[in-house]
Amino acid sequence: MDAEIPALTSTAASTAVTLLVTDGWAKATAGLASLWSRVHPDRPRVIEGELLEARSVRMARPRAL
Template sequence: MDPQVVDLARTAGTTVVTLMATDTWNRARDGLVALWRRVHPERADQLADQLDATREELVAARHAGDELSESELTAEWQSRLRRLLVAEPALAEELRRFLEELAPADAGQPAADGISMHATASGHGRVYQAGRDQHITEG
């Protein structure tokens, strides 16, 4: 499988789940359903319902502090988008453009790989940032 397709699906799945908890969710949802409709028109309405259900699960998981459920939802959408891109590789460029439109910009500059992080620590504070999984063990 093309590593670029895998990477795009991973980024897209993470972005989709992240956007579920933002004000841009409806726009993101509609755009994703439109992409899906091009490949699987018979399943587009079902996908819309699944996205709404995932959003409800995400909101509940965040409210409960359930990071595992959020990770599982992200992995699920990464997998779905990978399968969509495998079925229709021509959608890759359109999906990239769609993600760029939805990605936050910092001072007018697009964030690299859709990730922008800022942190400040003072005194004895520590900052740990990662664009993906991070495991810290301190003794």
Template sequence: MDPELAGLASVAAATVVQLLTTAGWERAQTSMGALWRRVYPDRADTVESELEESRAVLLAAREGADDPAEVEQAEAELVGEWQGRLRRLLAAEPDLAAELRRILTDDLGSEPPGRGRDEPSMRVSVRALDSSRVYVAGRDQHITEEGGR
């Protein structure tokens, strides 16, 4: 998949999941339903229902979690799930990318300050435990480790 489309799917999924527990969740649900309705009208109602289910899962996680990591895990799983759906949709219908960008900017208000409309953004959360290493890059990353590591 085109890296730009993959990035767009990632941003859109994170934005939609973030909105699920806010007053803007219905706007996200309607916008995603409208996106699917453009090419798969028979699936749009299902997508809207699945967003409602995702919202219920996230609300339950927030209410029942003793550890904030549990909520983060639930959010990450939902972002991954919706990212996969959006990637498949964009892979099948790449022309929807412009509409998804419009939805993000106009309907969901996720355009970061100082960014252009056509430049996707990304939020990354990383947690390293014990002696693990984490490498994060927004573009190319080259790592050379010496000494048997």
């Protein structure tokens, strides 16, 4: 089980980054905000803002070849 956590985390991070630069971002943001609001119920808008900021930062960078 412990060995599976880093692999799962890596896959989730990779998927989140892919969604940052695709049209699926609106659904991904809603889903991630919903998930994180279970952990931090007092911060749903803050989390959505952080996700939007992360997307803005990523979209401002040139794509790697």
